[in-house]
Amino acid sequence: MLNTRKAGIVGCGFVGAACAYTLMQNGLFDELVLTDIDRARAEGEAMDISHGLLFARPMNIYAGGYDDLTDAAIVIITAGANQKAGETRLDLVKKNARILRSVLDELKKRNYGGMLLIVSNPVDILTRVAQQYSGLPENRVFGSGTVLDTARLRYLLGEHLSVDSRSVHAFIIGEHGDSEIAVWSSANVSGVPMHEFCEMRGFYDHENAMREIGENVKNCAYEIIERKGATYYGIAMAVRRICEAVVRDEKSILPVSCALHGEFGIDGATLSIPCIVGKEGAEKIIPISLSDEEHTKLHYSAEMLKGIFAEL
Numbered sequence: 001m002l003n004t005r006k007a008g009i010v011g012c013g014f015v016g017a018a019c020a021y022t023l024m025q026n027g028l029f030d031e032l033v034l035t036d037i038d039r040a041r042a043e044g045e046a047m048d049i050s051h052g053l054l055f056a057r058p059m060n061i062y063a064g065g066y067d068d069l070t071d072a073a074i075v076i077i078t079a080g081a082n083q084k085a086g087e088t089r090l091d092l093v094k095k096n097a098r099i100l101r102s103v104l105d106e107l108k109k110r111n112y113g114g115m116l117l118i119v120s121n122p123v124d125i126l127t128r129v130a131q132q133y134s135g136l137p138e139n140r141v142f143g144s145g146t147v148l149d150t151a152r153l154r155y156l157l158g159e160h161l162s163v164d165s166r167s168v169h170a171f172i173i174g175e176h177g178d179s180e181i182a183v184w185s186s187a188n189v190s191g192v193p194m195h196e197f198c199e200m201r202g203f204y205d206h207e208n209a210m211r212e213i214g215e216n217v218k219n220c221a222y223e224i225i226e227r228k229g230a231t232y233y234g235i236a237m238a239v240r241r242i243c244e245a246v247v248r249d250e251k252s253i254l255p256v257s258c259a260l261h262g263e264f265g266i267d268g269a270t271l272s273i274p275c276i277v278g279k280e281g282a283e284k285i286i287p288i289s290l291s292d293e294e295h296t297k298l299h300y301s302a303e304m305l306k307g308i309f310a311e312l
Contacts, residue, residue: 143257
């Protein structure tokens with residue numbers, strides 16, 4: 001039987017460790033298992049985080065193996081090679097697909113029946129691999145997708161407009177990567193269309209502003225990697241947000257990596273689309289309205305991802 005208050009993290013690099021830390025901080029789980037090919041690394045991260053539990057909430061966090069994951073409600077997979085400066089997320093696909101399959105082999109041997117949250121990059125393609133290889137229902141295998149990209153977009157728009165980013169409503173969809181799409185056609189600030197709100201704040205050069213902000217969102221990860229070698233805090237907070245939606249059955253709408261079967265005229269691709277996220281995972285895709293240009297770009301992103309997946 002699955003323990004709804006237990007989670008596992010496979011991969012204890014920068015991202016996995018940051019995820020463990022953020023999950024410890026908000027008290028979502030009572031038990032957290034850290035698994036890594038480098039057992040000592042997992043033990044060190046578990047010890048380090050555990051020593052601060054006095055300042056958080058009671059929790060059992062420890063290093064373990066795949067046998068310890070069998071009853072976890074959700075397993076978060078961050079294992080994979082790091083993205084290097086000058087390297088795109090798609091450059092990682094073949095080596096990280098091999099790593100992911102090795103993880104899934106271990107889980108399948110133990111008849112794991114919980115939920116998989118894929119975080120390793122390129123997340124959309126690896127989520128597709130996991131959906132087809134894990135044997136679990138598709139709704140219970142999904143990726144972190146463009147949840148972080150969307151947060152970046154809303155943050156930058158909030159800065160641009162001098163308004164609380166929590167009042168900004170906009171999505172990044174498609175690939176978590178170079179072909180991602182900012183959905184400007186339905187973007188708004190507390191119900192006020194984006195162009196109208198921009199003019200209220202004294203901004204009228206809409207096309208150039210949208211292009212610049214969209215490019216900034218797309219290039220954020222590359223800029224962080226160039227400066228500090230890796231990105232991990234932002235994605236860790238995005239993972240925490242996704243886990244909150246699952247554990248609390250919030251039915252939150254988040255742009256996670258999920259499989260499309262005819263939605264938006266796309267079939268046989270896994271990419272990031274707003275979806276209702278709750279206790280059953282990625283429960284239902286939301287058919288948000290897109291402009292003709294956004295629709296075309298989404299199809300391009302889907303075909304590009306399908307082509308790369310086919311090469312695997």
